[in-house]
Each structure stands twice: as structure tokens, then as C-alpha cells.
Amino acid sequence: MDEHEPARARILLVEDSPSLAVVYQSYLSADQYEVDVVGTGDEALARLEIHAPDIMLLDLRLPDRPGMDVLRHVYESGIDCSVIIITAHGSIDVAIEAMRFGAVDFVSKPFDATRLRVTVRNALDKRRLSEMVHTYQQNFERDRFHGFVGASIGMQAVYRVIESAAPSRATVFITGESGTGKELCAEAIHAESPRRDKPFVALNCAAIPRDLMESEIFGHVKGAFTGASGRRDGAATRADGGTLFLDEICEMDIDLQSKLLRFIQTGRFQRVGDSREEQVDIRIVCATNRDPLQEVREGRFREDLYYRLNVIPIELPPLRERGDDLLAIAGEMLRRMATEEGKSFRAISQGAADALVAHLWPGNVRELENVIRNVVVLHDSEQVALDMLPMPVRQSQGAIPPPASEAASQETAVAPPMADSDNREGAGSPGIRPLWLAEKEVIERAIERCDGNIPKAAALLEISASTIYRKRVAWEKALAEAPQEGQQTA
Secondary structure, eight states, X not given: OOTTSOOOOEEEEEOSOHHHHHHHHHHHHTTTOEEEEEOSHHHHHHHHHHOOOSEEEEESOOSSSOHHHHHHHHHHHTOOOEEEEEESSOOHHHHHHXXXXXXXXXEESSOOHHHHHHHHHHHHHHHXXXXXXXXXXXXXXXXXXXXXXXXOHHHHHHHHHHHHHTTSOOOEEEEOXXXXXXXXXXXXXHHHSTTTTSOEEEEETTSSOHHHHHHHHHOBOTTSSTTOOSOBOOHHHHTTTSEEEEETGGGSOHXXXXXXXXXXXXXXXXXXXXXXXXXXXXXXXXXXXXXXXXXXXXXXXXXXXXXXXXXXXEEOOOGGGSTTHHHHHHHHHHHHHHHHHTOOOOEEOHHHHHHHHHSXXXXXXXXXXXXXXXXXXXXXXXXXXXXXXOHHHHTTTTOOOOOHHHHHHHXXXXXXXXXXXXXXXXXXXXXXXXXXXXXXXXXXXXXXXXXXXXXXXXXXXXXXXXXXXXXXXXXXXXXHHHHHHHHHHO
């Protein structure tokens, strides 16, 4: 059966009469269910222990034990199976008792094919609807997923894309700033995929010298180059049947990109120094912290390779845009590291929490991990206090960038006016002011025209949103220091 074809519903028929069992099987054959037949309660219990069916058709009169005992076992054990009761002795009392123990429907003998088939279909529809509701609730309530911690809207979207993309063979292109968890995302895709039991091989294209990159991916034979003393498997061979993750893909040499493109298209490659081709079956996932389209425009990344890789894009949000996730991640790290280091930390004080939230985290989750590790190693207490945080994080408190409208008003009040012939204030060159003020005016005007949407303004200005955040902090410091400098000059 194709891995993408939905599985047929499995039905366990518990009926002690062989002739009736054959009849019921014939009734269900038109819907192509997988029907398994047993004749006793003990056999039914044994099958349930091995693998629970989707539906169990259960006769209440069995030769070794009452069918109600089997129903109670399903109910009390929490077995995921929808039970339909079959009896020749139907009564309201029996039906109520059966429903109390989780039966989904009740049919009385004799019944025809239509009655049985409609009952089974209704039970399956109810079961599938329940599963859909459960999945829907999970998608919007999860606060962790395959190593990720976070319940923000941005991360919920990432979780759903991973789940949707994982069963496919399509290549995935993960983008995001350094430290946002791109390799963790690739591992989650692999873990959710049908290849989860096969190898996951990660290769960092930025950490390997260009001369060795081809060998690292495709392998080499003895004598292929100086130092090649034997045959060596590359990442493509080691990942056969599984997933190959190429991190920092934009660092790859342009000449090697053409070979990678052919490999992705055909699944075939040649080891360095070998004339023979090899075939593998792998799923490609790649990542970069750069803007891949900008790399294409500037000629450092092949356009055809980009479009071949960018089948399913996933963009990981930076930590500063994940709201309450930041403190949830910090708390998780704190408890884990405190256990590892034998320390007493259990919580984060309000002052320390405010400083963590105010910091812009250019290094994202990796930077946060370093900060928490620093605190745990150098201090010991029940609670993380503000003065335990490294100085750059402590200084962030009170340096949260103001909204665009406030920034604009501050600019009007503090920024010096353009000098002219009547107002030079001792400037050496009339009509000239500091470059950062002119840059600030342009960026703040763009943010205002985008209704405060910094990512949109950044895209129109052709810079990253993180650049704007960093610059706004620098402006605040410069404006705060400007009056002091003026007083010293006077």
C-alpha cells in the first residue's frame, strides 16, 4: 500500500456462530474493511492486547463469558476502540448498560446488510470527527514539540507546517536568524516522517573547507587527492533511506552547487575520484541564516538550485518576536541546568524576567542558553536575581525600543535641527548633521507609513528586521548621551 494512501478501517467481529460470522463478513465486504473474526470472549481480549481495532462488533452472548465483560475491559483499560453491541435479546436496559460502558451503538438480531453497514459507517465517522477535534485542539494548545518549547502563534504555525510536510519526500528550506533552532526543526521533520527509523545526517556547510566539501557530501575513493588513503563514505551514502540536513547551505561553493542540483534531481552521484555512479534514496532538508533570494540576486547562490530546494519553506521566528515563549524557554533551561550543575535554582525573579524580556537577543535561543548557563555556573540560589544576569542583559532593562509614534516625537524634541546660514550652532559645516540621525529619520518614517509593522518596513527598506531593532537601541543610547555631551561642551 502506498504510504500516502489512508489505511482501511479495521473491524474485530466477536461472534460465536460461524454461519452468522460469514454473513456479517459478506455484509461488510462491499466497504472493503479489514475484518478479523473470533468466536469467544477470551480470543477477543487476546486480540485487543495485540492491536486494538477501529471498530469491535461484539455479541453479548458468548460461550465462555458475557460480552459485557469484554466491553467493561475495553472501557476500564482505556482501549482506543469503538464498540457496537450485537444481541438477539435487545432491550432498553441492556442498551443503557452497554452505553454506560462506552458502547457507541446497539443493533438487535436479526438485521440486514444496510443496517449493519450504516451503523459501522456512523461509528467510523464519529471516531474520525473526534480525532480531528483532538488534533485541532492539540495544534492550538501545544507548548512543546519535538524539542521546541513555546506556544506562540508563530511557533504553532511552524509545528503545523512540520507535521504537514514530514510525510512527503519534498525538500524543505528552513530560514531564520542564527540560534533560532534550524537543526532542531530539521530533526523534528525527520522524526515526524516515515524515515524516522533511518539515519539523520547533518552537515554544516560553513564549518567544512571548500576543498573538502564535495568529499564530505559524496565521499571519495583511495588516491582521489592527497591524504585520501582509503575509500570513504560521504553524508549522502550514510543518509541512504533517511534524511540529509545541509545547514548553512548558502555557504556552499558555487561550483559544487551544480553537482548538488543534479544529485537532488536524480538521486545519483559520483564519489570524488570515481567514475562510477551510485544511487541513494534520501530526503533533503537545508537551512540558512542568510536571505537566500538576496544571495541569488548577488550571484552567490544558483537560482535553479534555490527553486529546487525551496519547495516547502519554513521560517523560524526570532526569539524577540515569540512573546511569552522567552520566559518559558528560560525556565525550562534553568531547571535543566540547575539539575546538571547541582544548583538550587527553581525560578526567575520579576526584575530578572523584565531584563530578559527587554533584551533583543540577537543570538536568539543559543544566546539565551549561554546566559542561563552563565547564571547557573556562577551563582546559586532559589531564584535568579537581576544582579546575577550578565551586564549586557542587565543593561537592556529600560532600553526597550519605544513605539514608532513615540520615537518620532522624541526625534522632534531631541534631534538637532538642520543647520542653515542663520542657525549653525558652531557647526564646522553648515547643512550637515550626523549620519545616524538622517538614517533614523528615514527608518522611523518607513515604520510610521507601515503602521508600526517593523518587518514590513524592513522588507521595503531591504534590510533585516533585526537590524532595525538593534539600531533603535543604539539611537536611544545616543539620544540619552547627547545632552551630557552638550553640557560638557558648554
